Amino acid sequence: PGNKSMIRQMLMDMMTDYMFGTGLDEVVKGQAKHNKTYVYNFNYYSWNDYQPPWRGIAHGQELQYMFGFPYINQTYKDLFGVYPRQQYDYQDRNMSEYMISMWTNFTASGNPTPKTFDPVLHFKNVTWLQYNNFNHSYLEIGNTSRNLINYRQNHYGFWRKYFPQLYNRPNFIKNTGSSSTDDQQKNYQIATYSLVGLSVLLSVIVLSLCIAVYRRRPKDY
Template identity: 30%
Template structure:
């Protein structure tokens, strides 16, 4: 919806747990270019021109390229995304010729209904991987000052990463070292939730409110059922909450990854709620054109800086709220991160 090449091909957009403003969504420092050249050299490609790089890499087996991803990690598996979308300024036919915020502010984005949101503990896409391996937690405590900017993705966007690291350790960990405790697991999950997901979604919602005329529907999914993707992310011994992609369990058949899954009656009811909301939005641009026994409360568009959202907690608790994790969101806004 942001590119002039594709914006006329859609009538509405659903963006779950990520937007163009997510910290991992755009390359801010030519890191992708540097990593691409490094990748090309590893396959003995000429790097004299971009055309030579592209033509050479096109001939390389995709599996061999993915096998090399570990070469771009600077600390364990971080930075987690060595290749991010780039802005191609001044290039004819570029898919993204300017920053997404500039596109929205200029009125060039598609004027269509927009739905986005997060799960309450989206950050457990990453935190279980830390606690499932004691060596990673040990190394993280030892290397925290150097590792945190890479892990939390402000290594290339902060003017003062050491200051940011100190603030994060104080705010979330109370200056304590990480242990195998529920406090540490919850704190790390909150950091990933806030930096990887909440901040970018909130920025997108606010910009769409300010610079588009179409409704913006913001949701938070807070239902944890009989299964969770956190079981697959490295530490199945702890309840990390409602994890990244957990809403997909109720939109698509999860039996491929969870072959023994038998949905509870509440799981089935949540499936009916989510599929009804998503189908309504896809067909009409409004997730609740009517309220009924399945969807008893109206999902209203976000309209103000309070960022009103639809909280889907369980079958009996579906309602409008505002200012999701507001103190944590304001904390990240206070940091010197671009």
């Protein structure tokens, strides 16, 4: 209980599973039943990253490498006004080339690591295996990329199966306060009527002032 770093990490993992992982895992499993599917876990951390290491890899942090941000030079910055949040070194550029190559190959052929390319030179001697619903294989992309299986399946199962059962129990504490739909609708109606009444009152005041000014204007006779 006194290990605050561990508690912080577990809280971040829990929120990541709840907000992103569980839903994405459900979509991937459905997609794999009908089409070729490739899943990855981005685990590369740059030494030049602007975020502290304890935050880990943030959601969407791989996009800068997919779109070639490490190759943006000063000329490109001055021409297009694009300024990345951090500096990049040769390792970041290698990671960017690595990801761009795989995504381009997948778009062109449906295979991110085809045999027509040198796997050592282009793909760090790793062949990205297709995802399946038996062992849930995926590619971990990092300083050392590798194929792994069953990424956080127990944690996703908690949110997908156990938590709904727990929530539907009769003695489960649910939020029945002012956040319910009926209360929100009542609050919205009260706010609407109040604004309408205030608008009418202001209109009457403005009209009265206009009449008073009109009557006090100097007459020309």
